[in-house]
Amino acid sequence: MSFDKLDKLGTKLHALSHALSILGADEATHMAPGGGEARAEAMSVLSGMHHRESVAPEIGDWLDAAEQEDLSDDQKAAVREWRRRYVGLTCLPPEFVERQTRASMRCEQLWRDLRARNDWAGFAPVLQEVVELERERAARRGEVLGLSPYDALIEMYDPGSRVEQIAPVFDELKTFLVDFVPRALEVQEKRREKAPTRPLSGNYPIEKQRELGLAMMAAVGFDLTRGSLSVSHHPFCGGVPTDVRITTRYRSDEFLSSLMGTLHETGHALYEQNLPKEWAHWPLGEARGMSMHESQSLFVEKQIGRNPAFWHWALPLVEQHLGESWSQDEILDHVHHVERGLIRVDADEVTYPLHVILRFEIEQELIGGTLEVTDLPEAWDERMKRYLGLSTIDSPKDGPMQDVHWPSSAFGYFPSYTLGAMMAAQQWNAIKREIPDLDDQLSRGEFEAVNDWRRKHIWSQASRWSTPELIERATGEPLNARHFREHLEERYG
């Protein structure tokens, strides 16, 4: 059976992926500083092996044959997803992939330095080269996949998502937010006039913050026998489903940022820990894509972790671990803080989508060729003023130079963040319809029912459906902005 050949190859690729995932997590958490060069070399060789084995021409024959074989439903789904993966990996000539990889690695390296020096003039020509290659990739992929160029990029991160569906939803959200952000800021100002902010400062030993983080992780469903919490410079969720490595970083003068970061990564981890074990060595067994993954992390961070009911349960836990008592109002004042800013990664859940939509719109113009890199600072500034009332024209490092995505050729990735936020709200709404006392459960620290729903509707489905199919099957309606909008209005309006 050709399916057995695919299955066997899956076991081999899975072992290489396992090694790469653990080596990657280890590098950021436990590796000795002098081990970097040999680690990079080993990982590059192993990645090369993984890639070569994934694109072998005989796989095409096996897929053709397997499609004619008498397979179970799961196996059929596995072949479908394998085909998608195989086409995605083989639709570009290796020489082109190499050329693009070299260009984006160079651009990313230069970017780190040029961004720090706010040197747009030095950066623009390097980015221009990356944009041109990305246009070529988009066109080539689009041709093979029968998609528009930009859709062919989105497809890499979010199978099935198309501009046709995303753009109107983003437009609606943008119109809403441009109007809503000032209202939310007003509400916040009034609240603070009545009850001034209690500063988020003190002295919180890292070991105690860690214990608090672990207690919350365990409570919201993280299986500590199949994962762990470490420290790294940039927080991440890595490792493998049977041993999920999440990280955070601590400030000893403040406890909230590490805690919210830990909850975010816990959301990613829950998805990984609950993927179906039987499919683990097939592409079918992986999490669906970037936006669905982000919907799981944002669900835990925002729908759960910034919910007043959650803090009813969480504040005694904070007091128990850190020996400090906070009132619900005092903590929510920080948890619901809204602020217009230049930097996407520092944004709150109200302003964040505007950062994303700006990039989504500009990306399309860059890929479509209606915008050139030289005109980027003006295009960015113009939208930034319209959407958030801020100018970046004098500081490109806080404008089009702020993210690693474009220098590293990850066009089409940005929408995931806000698609994730909308899908998280949409899932929350669907769960609430099934479990009317959801907030009460949260206020008692009960997360089983909400996790059961997510396990059944999202986690167990792995890559069986496209992103739009998965969200519609789970929530009973296609992706839309309504629930996210209502969520923001309820929390910040």
Next chain:
Amino acid sequence: MSFDKLDKLGTKLHALSHALSILGADEATHMAPGGGEARAEAMSVLSGMHHRESVAPEIGDWLDAAEQEDLSDDQKAAVREWRRRYVGLTCLPPEFVERQTRASMRCEQLWRDLRARNDWAGFAPVLQEVVELERERAARRGEVLGLSPYDALIEMYDPGSRVEQIAPVFDELKTFLVDFVPRALEVQEKRREKAPTRPLSGNYPIEKQRELGLAMMAAVGFDLTRGSLSVSHHPFCGGVPTDVRITTRYRSDEFLSSLMGTLHETGHALYEQNLPKEWAHWPLGEARGMSMHESQSLFVEKQIGRNPAFWHWALPLVEQHLGESWSQDEILDHVHHVERGLIRVDADEVTYPLHVILRFEIEQELIGGTLEVTDLPEAWDERMKRYLGLSTIDSPKDGPMQDVHWPSSAFGYFPSYTLGAMMAAQQWNAIKREIPDLDDQLSRGEFEAVNDWRRKHIWSQASRWSTPELIERATGEPLNARHFREHLEERYG
């Protein structure tokens, strides 16, 4: 050039080894408990890949061709060592290897359980099967390599070592020790009559013990930018030369056992950290073998770490970290403790060789077919009484069932421990001839000169020479028992 093909293959195998080493160390130190099954599966697939790539028939052709090419001295040595490795890996039919692997895995698993239950009757037939297969392996390997069967096993752990050289040295050592152990015990008794033992007990926070261990590691030469110290159930030295992972375990009521263990593993680590970087991806670049490796760990643990001069420097460090003052005599009373016991791994440096020589003698009879497993308890007991005056006849778990080596088909490994101890003493003597004030240097915590000697004569040579060649080139004389004997007489006589 065929050499380039070998070189390229080396890069690939090196990446797989890197992954396996880090995954192995990670498993014992940082892996979540539930991650074991998937880790075992991944490592077994990667090991299989490593093995298949290492025994590919074309490697034989490349070696033939490379031997005719115009190569540098280093490259010639690399080809030589590669050939040795290749022959060792390919001299047995894969079916036989599989059969033996299955039998020894089964025996090792049963052994864990049967040993705990002291069940010799249940264990004997399973071990018998392993012994028979090991006899077959020894004969097959011997035929290909032109060695006697038992030499063909030793060759796997210690290239170049032969019974012909080892046996007379062990005999001399045995004769000496059977007489010396009672003398050393008498000396100890008299010492304790004058100055009773200060009990090794207290309360030592693990974090402080760790800091003390790290300080000593760094002082004796461990490069903390290219390695680290963690905790594991069984202490080991693993990882890769650019990121050596050593481990220890702590008891909070006693600090000496963890510290001596840390020094031992530091000795292994120094060898790994100082292997020549340029050869890292060739077999030539690996440490020579088990006995030479053990000589490096024992050198740091015994020649340095149990040296009175060392404690002159170390005791203030202990006081600084643990806040407790010990006199030289008080600590040496523990550091030089001698005791006859049944268990090899608990033995001190005086009695340890008798445990090894007993096994060395019995192993040869088992492989030679002059002893059968059914007669093992009597053969063990008879020697144990003669060498150490102890009987194990009523407790096979403390007799022939005590070690994992035989159940796991590692016949020929035991001599390494005592060869290592003798070579460590022989190296110390050679260094002392070059550096007359060696003890003074130790008492000032100066380890540069001694490490320079070892780097030049041992570490930098990697696998360029056979074990007997390496020790003779380094010390100017072939392996012998004299320096170890004198070392024991000076310290314990």
